[in-house]
Amino acid sequence: MTPPSTSPATASERFRHRHLLGIEGLKADEITYLLDRAESYVAQNRQAGTRLSLLRGRTLMNLFFESSTRTRMSFELAGKRLGADVINMSVEGSSIKKGETLMDTAMTLNAMRPDVLVVRHSDSGAVALLAQKVSCSVINGGDGAHEHPTQALLDALTIRRRKGRIEGLVVTICGDISHSRVARSNIQLLNIMGAQVRVVAPPTLLPPMVERLGVEVYNDMRRGLAGCDIVMMLRLQSERMNGSYVPSLSEYFHFYGLDRAKLAVASPDALVMHPGPMNRGVEIDTDLADDIDRSAIAEQVEVGVAIRMACLEALMAHLPSIAPQESRP
Ligand code: ASP
Numbered sequence: 001m002t003p004p005s006t007s008p009a010t011a012s013e014r015f016r017h018r019h020l021l022g023i024e025g026l027k028a029d030e031i032t033y034l035l036d037r038a039e040s041y042v043a044q045n046r047q048a049g050t051r052l053s054l055l056r057g058r059t060l061m062n063l064f065f066e067s068s069t070r071t072r073m074s075f076e077l078a079g080k081r082l083g084a085d086v087i088n089m090s091v092e093g094s095s096i097k098k099g100e101t102l103m104d105t106a107m108t109l110n111a112m113r114p115d116v117l118v119v120r121h122s123d124s125g126a127v128a129l130l131a132q133k134v135s136c137s138v139i140n141g142g143d144g145a146h147e148h149p150t151q152a153l154l155d156a157l158t159i160r161r162r163k164g165r166i167e168g169l170v171v172t173i174c175g176d177i178s179h180s181r182v183a184r185s186n187i188q189l190l191n192i193m194g195a196q197v198r199v200v201a202p203p204t205l206l207p208p209m210v211e212r213l214g215v216e217v218y219n220d221m222r223r224g225l226a227g228c229d230i231v232m233m234l235r236l237q238s239e240r241m242n243g244s245y246v247p248s249l250s251e252y253f254h255f256y257g258l259d260r261a262k263l264a265v266a267s268p269d270a271l272v273m274h275p276g277p278m279n280r281g282v283e284i285d286t287d288l289a290d291d292i293d294r295s296a297i298a299e300q301v302e303v304g305v306a307i308r309m310a311c312l313e314a315l316m317a318h319l320p321s322i323a324p325q326e327s328r329p
Contacts, residue, residue, distance in 0.1 A: 035153070035307075059087065119139070125144070149185050170228040174232065231271070257282065
């Protein structure tokens with residue numbers, strides 16, 4: 001199959017950034033461009049045995065300081081499907097364990113001349129800082145409780161595919177809003193694209209002055225879900241908590257776990273989403289999570305690869321082009 005093509009000149013005009021550090025700073029037309037490009041990669045990815053050559057001769061390094069299944073694997077797959085060399089650095093076996101700082105590690109990797117670094121780190125802002133020090137493009141694979149831009153983009157593509165639009169939809173994000181970078185990136189993207197965003201959480205899991213993010217705030221799940229089109233469930237991010245934020249997991253499920261009874265107040269065709277990893281029986285009822293008529297969780301993972309391909313393509317357009325002989329095997 002012919003690759004769904006866009007010229008580098010078009011890509012650099014339509015997406016004007018060298019790095020992808022967050023949704024903040026993106027314009028609606030840039031988000032739409034990424035979603036459109038990703039849409040064509042979804043179709044491409046369903047063809048068996050296709051490997052494109054757009055990133056042939058390019059090197060993508062995954063540098064994950066926090067655990068990941070979906071994001072790291074899908075960047076690896078995205079890079080490989082576009083023809084790049086992909087290297088995963090394992091923090092466990094690296095000099096970080098010998099006390100090397102994040103910046104020294106970044107400078108070391110930069111000296112090996114990668115084209116793109118995908119970085120996940122537990123500190124908010126760490127990825128942006130690193131991007132100032134290196135000469136390649138940097139993609140934020142999640143920084144602390146701050147941003148996870150590719151998650152918000154893949155969520156947006158899933159919504160657009162299922163509902164045909166984003167503008168005007170009512171999206172309710174439920175759970176640990178305080179510690180969630182997924183919530184922050186999604187709130188920004190959904191506001192940029194004209195959706196109406198609600199958040200639902202116990203007061204202990206809401207950041208101070210959360211309404212300033214452009215959301216309606218609810219502590220009662222049924223009120224927050226009433227009539228909504230999309231329900232996004234979030235995991236309790238216990239790795240970022242010090243102390244106890246909920247009385248018990250069973251009480252949390254009783255008040256804030258999504259089950260069929262609570263979902264019944266949402267729009268009859270409301271879509272259930274979750275960025276994963278799920279804690280079944282804590283924030284979501286296991287039977288509902290597996291209901292393919294209501295849940296888009298598997299589709300989120302599928303389109304995640306396509307979104308990452310679109311992001312790599314867009315950033316590549318800003319890198320110096322490589323001489324043809326350099327790209328030969
Ligand atoms: N996978 C998402 C993240 O890295 C959500 C989560 O971990 O709960 O933020």
